[in-house]
Amino acid sequence: MTPVLVSLAIIFTQLSLLAFGGGNTILPEMQRQVVEVHQWMSAQEFSAMFALAQAAPGPNMMVVTLVGWHVAGWPGVLVTTLAKFGPSSIVTGLALHAWERFKDKPWRVKVQAALVPMTVGLVAASAALITMATAHEWMLAVITAVVAIAGFRLRIHPLWLLAAGALVGLTGIGQG
Amino acid sequence: MDLFLGFLGLGMIGFGGVLPLAHRLVVEKKHWLNEAEFTDLLGLCQFLPGGNILNLAVAIGMKFHGPRGAMASLFAIIAAPSAVVIALGSIYTRFNGPHLQHMFAGLAAAAAGLLISTALKIAVPIRRKPIAILIACLFFVAIAVLRLPLLPTMAVLIPLSMAVTWRAAR
Numbered sequence: 001m002t003p004v005l006v007s008l009a010i011i012f013t014q015l016s017l018l019a020f021g022g023g024n025t026i027l028p029e030m031q032r033q034v035v036e037v038h039q040w041m042s043a044q045e046f047s048a049m050f051a052l053a054q055a056a057p058g059p060n061m062m063v064v065t066l067v068g069w070h071v072a073g074w075p076g077v078l079v080t081t082l083a084k085f086g087p088s089s090i091v092t093g094l095a096l097h098a099w100e101r102f103k104d105k106p107w108r109v110k111v112q113a114a115l116v117p118m119t120v121g122l123v124a125a126s127a128a129l130i131t132m133a134t135a136h137e138w139m140l141a142v143i144t145a146v147v148a149i150a151g152f153r154l155r156i157h158p159l160w161l162l163a164a165g166a167l168v169g170l171t172g173i174g175q176g
Numbered sequence: 177m178d179l180f181l182g183f184l185g186l187g188m189i190g191f192g193g194v195l196p197l198a199h200r201l202v203v204e205k206k207h208w209l210n211e212a213e214f215t216d217l218l219g220l221c222q223f224l225p226g227g228n229i230l231n232l233a234v235a236i237g238m239k240f241h242g243p244r245g246a247m248a249s250l251f252a253i254i255a256a257p258s259a260v261v262i263a264l265g266s267i268y269t270r271f272n273g274p275h276l277q278h279m280f281a282g283l284a285a286a287a288a289g290l291l292i293s294t295a296l297k298i299a300v301p302i303r304r305k306p307i308a309i310l311i312a313c314l315f316f317v318a319i320a321v322l323r324l325p326l327l328p329t330m331a332v333l334i335p336l337s338m339a340v341t342w343r344a345a346r
Binding site for chain 1: 313
């Protein structure tokens, strides 16, 4: 393995095991690693990849695949995918039997309750960082604000909101 | 094989929120789990690190066919989405015209908006708990403002969160 692939493996294995509360909680750390520490891409490119991954079907952490592909091609895809999904899956497989014993224990409920504020803070951090890297023109800021309110208040399928954002963007109005 | 095809389908259709679709597949159509088992297993998947649906696929695969079933389910659920994102990624990098740039900028802005709405939704249950709000703010400042690494931040703030939430609950 090349040094780049080794770095990818280490970064995504760590992210895999820290992803309490789902994939959105580790976006800031992923961005910090690939943009600031390793400088494989700009913050704007990272946000664009996140957006592409959101427009694709399936589980919402496909940005991992794109990062691997951008940094190191097909070997990168293989390494990041294994490193991101392997370790957490092994933990799940191992925990399956133990779960029967500890699911009703009071400490389990307490630990889970204590993790909720962390998830809220980390997802809010993800939202802030992605927004700062994306909404640099007034129309883009308007799209972000409208989608945020619509997504929170109305029961619209996320895909319609993404499509609407892409269509408004396509007109080029309000973008430099 | 049934597991593989089931999760392959879920990977292809599951836009945005996969959870309701996963419930329909696993409980209503395939009867792999009953309602109580599903809720129970989902609880485990939310407790552990990793995406809920991916963990659920692994857990169901493991339950029926051991490690091989777990690997088949995991591979099935990420296969189609991986192919789609790589296709989208090559379109994005290869055709670099102004129209496409504008369209992707709009898409990215909308994706950012969706992330904000997700953050707002998960913040609703803690809106009247000042201590939980304080902990959430500490995480936000450490990660988004100070740009501290995640591992040491968690090592300091998770024990703090546990200590104060348990004290408050007493």
